[in-house]
Amino acid sequence: MSDILTMVWKESKDVLFQGGWKSLLRPLIMIGIMGIYLPLQLGSQWLGLTPLAMVLLLWIPFFVIISFIGDVIAGERERHTLETLLASRMPDRAILLGKVIAIVLYAWGMGVISLLLGLVLVDLFRTQGNWMFYPLDLFVDALVLILLASVLAASAGVLVSLKVATVRQAQQILSVGTIVFVFGSVFVLRAVPASVYSSLSYSQFLLIVMAVIAVLDAILLGLSLMSFQRSRLILS
């Protein structure tokens, strides 16, 4: 566990918060959009965590992770730091899990901040002083969904980053992949007969979505762990 924490510490210094105040620009822009602009636009829809608000929240991990995951995996190879790291005692799994956890926590943290900031702002400006909180079950669902989506994006990002030579290539493939994934998901959801939706409550539907993403997480994370091996990486 201490090895994983060491990697999380390193990623926070090297990638997530490097560059002083400039490193805050990217997260501030993201929080500005997801935690200020959209909640104020959606108002009560945001506060009710409607499907639209939920879909918008799920974009956060993909946006955040696409911009970082290539840097932490393909970037290490591109900058020739991976070979030295592999020559150290740090186990393969700790390297990979440390990187994934750092990025996932960062993306999830942005989601949580956006949710809480959005709540405060909508309460301040849209509810005429009637302070309200999100429906508790949906709030928990949202937290879990953002976490699961973060793991999904990070695991897919690892697999892509291991196959490409540069950070730029990784980001390009992941951007296209995200668009394909989102439109593919919409296509699949629309193909489901309306009777299925009518037989499900919103919470039940979210539960199914969570289960599907959790299964995809397990598969992609498992594949990432199998692919991230010293003997393979040193030859790539």
Next chain:
Amino acid sequence: MAGPIIRTEHLSRFFSTVKAVDDLSLEVPAGIVFGFLGPNGAGKTTTIHLLLGLLEPTQGQASVLGFDTRTQAHEIRTRIGALLEFAGLYERMTAEDNLDFYGRIYHVPAAERRARIKELLTHLDLWDRRKDPVGKWSRGMKQKLAVARALLHHPPLIFLDEPTAGFDPVAAATLRNDLTSLVAREGVTVFLNTHNLTEAEKLCAQVGVIRQGKLLTVGSPDELRVRTGGPQAEIVGDGFTDQTLALLRERPEVANVALHNSHLTIELRGESKIGPLVSLIVRSGGEVEEVRRGKASLEDVFLTLMEEENA
């Protein structure tokens, strides 16, 4: 530890049809700087990768610090330090954070880590720049920092892969000096990959010469000189004719004679006297300006070995 710190037996690594390392049998004693010499592409880096357990050998076996590279690679990597082909520093992080990261990797306690970082950076004249992002540093400074990183956790053995490659002579000499003083102070064994013969001559107690994956010879620089050529006399002057060279070659104490511009190099058999040879040159019409007795440089040894291999 008793016995060699590194031992390889018929170690080979092939990449499809390319024999990167071919039947390498080698023993490196503890406490010395061992130079692994060879031209680019000779198999030096692959050998380090094999010794660190980063690559599986195709054939043969190796042990480092008594641990098998196939089955106990983690034990090896826990105990060694390495500066590989690239410095491998995180350029957006500060020098202090780079060292701190590797200190954490090797589970050096926080207080000890801080003290050790200060000790190494001070010794290398980098302490005042410890808060700088490494990306702003010169190449020589980065390489010094990478050496400090390799030594941070007091490893008994470090691997250095071409540490001065691409450096200007001044930077290379500075790094060599720092390396020499650190190695002497820390008492570590060093496995040094290099194609820089001056570096090997200055630093190494033993050298192994590798070419196209095959080990050509191993020994101290002096032993190699004896094996590949004895003492020499270098005579600078004018009027050295073919007849002069022929007369010299007839002498029993002369092993070989070579003329490059006005420099006559005579390889001697054993510690023969030079006086009679100089007299012979003068009698045959040569003008002698300077006579130097010397021994073959490691570069001469290396070139001889390469020529023999080509032949």
